[in-house]
Amino acid sequence: MEVYECIIVGGGIAGLQAAIQLGRYRHRVLVIDSNSGRSTLCRAYHNLLGWPEGISGEVLRERGRQQAEALDVRFITDEVVAASKQGETFRLIGKTGEVYEAKRILLATGVKDRIPPIPNLIPCLGTSIYVCPDCDGYEVTNKKVIVLGAGKTGANMALTLLYWTRDITYVNHEGEPLSEEIERKLQEQGIVYIYEPIESVLVKQGPLFCGVRLQSGTELSGERGFIAFGNNQVNTDLAKQLGVERLENKHIPTDARTKQTNVPTIWAAGDIGVHSEQVAIAMGEGAQAAIWIHKSIMAEKKKRT
Numbered sequence: 189m190e191v192y193e194c195i196i197v198g199g200g201i202a203g204l205q206a207a208i209q210l211g212r213y214r215h216r217v218l219v220i221d222s223n224s225g226r227s228t229l230c231r232a233y234h235n236l237l238g239w240p241e242g243i244s245g246e247v248l249r250e251r252g253r254q255q256a257e258a259l260d261v262r263f264i265t266d267e268v269v270a271a272s273k274q275g276e277t278f279r280l281i282g283k284t285g286e287v288y289e290a291k292r293i294l295l296a297t298g299v300k301d302r303i304p305p306i307p308n309l310i311p312c313l314g315t316s317i318y319v320c321p322d323c324d325g326y327e328v329t330n331k332k333v334i335v336l337g338a339g340k341t342g343a344n345m346a347l348t349l350l351y352w353t354r355d356i357t358y359v360n361h362e363g364e365p366l367s368e369e370i371e372r373k374l375q376e377q378g379i380v381y382i383y384e385p386i387e388s389v390l391v392k393q394g395p396l397f398c399g400v401r402l403q404s405g406t407e408l409s410g411e412r413g414f415i416a417f418g419n420n421q422v423n424t425d426l427a428k429q430l431g432v433e434r435l436e437n438k439h440i441p442t443d444a445r446t447k448q449t450n451v452p453t454i455w456a457a458g459d460i461g462v463h464s465e466q467v468a469i470a471m472g473e474g475a476q477a478a479i480w481i482h483k484s485i486m487a488e489k490k491k492r493t
């Protein structure tokens with residue numbers, strides 16, 4: 189069985205940028221990707237250098253993969269479900285039953301958003317429904333916004349969006365009712381608060397968000413939506429299996445300079461790390477990790493000669 193110099197688990201934004209960088213060093217690298225990350229959901233990133241009109245996650249991923257494949261990086265579609273280390277070699281097992289081996293691992297498995305199955309929501313993500321105010325608060329400047337959320341998480345999102353707009357309705361779709369204190373805060377800020385499940389997102393051609401229909405049949409109109417349901421999942425189960433340190437919130441701390449974890453031959457990049465979850469940051473970390481993975485490969489080669 190081929191033992192790769194590095195296996196990248198996760199072929200999203202961080203994994204692809206690392207793959208391109210490692211491919212350009214001409215190392216033997218495999219990317220294993222289950223093709224289901226956050227970057228498959230966002231139909232337009234608007235805050236990236238060079239793409240003022242926005243670029244979709246799908247397009248970035250497709251171009252990134254082509255760029256890495258042209259550098260002889262190998263790709264396999266599989267989900268790694270188990271990981272262990274035997275001597276100096278990591279052994280990864282995929283859902284398909286395949287076994288993969290490598291001397292080094294880059295974990296770039298991202299975060300999974302919790303999004304209830306509300307009809308028409310997913311196709312609007314990135315174009316007219318957003319998840320991250322730091323990324324897309326700008327898009328709702330002075331617009332009529334509906335926050336689709338759960339409990340306190342949704343209320344906090346509504347309060348955060350006041351920086352960009354004063355026309356906000358918060359629909360608490362599920363979970364806990366709000367405390368009196370938070371309800372009062374919303375009221376003081378003129379945020380309309382509704383505690384009722386959402387039946388569907390209303391769309392116009394695009395598809396573009398134009399409001400929500402509540403379970404009671406009431407329709408609310410809006411120009412943009414924001415979601416905040418909370419309990420997103422950080423995909424770091426493999427890290428745990430490999431003895432990689434995780435914080436209480438399951439994110440992985442890494443060395444600021446190298447992106448190395450507490451396990452010397454495991455690196456971590458992208459949304460699983462401890463920082464703002466953004467594309468530019470995922471790319472930067474992927475590249476940074478790859479540079480130090482290269483140094484590690486070179487050090488090993490030097491030792492052998």
Ligand SMILES: Cc1cc2nc3c(=O)[nH]c(=O)nc-3n(C[C@H](O)[C@H](O)[C@H](O)COP(=O)(O)OP(=O)(O)OC[C@H]3O[C@@H](n4cnc5c(N)ncnc54)[C@H](O)[C@@H]3O)c2cc1C
Pocket residue numbers: 197198199200201202203220221222223224225226227228229230232233234235266267268269296297298299301313314318319320323324423426457458459460465466467468470
């Ligand atoms: C709707 C939406 C809109 C967003 N808008 C913006 C924006 O406008 N600007 C911005 O900067 N950021 C935005 N983001 C955030 C951005 O998408 C993430 O920061 C970025 O995708 C992180 O890259 P990543 O490589 O860490 O993770 P991902 O892109 O999620 O990639 C992780 C990859 O790992 C794979 N994977 C996971 N577990 C395994 C496993 N066990 N085995 C194999 N493969 C596995 C997944 O299938 C996936 O392909 C948005 C996110 C969402 C959901």
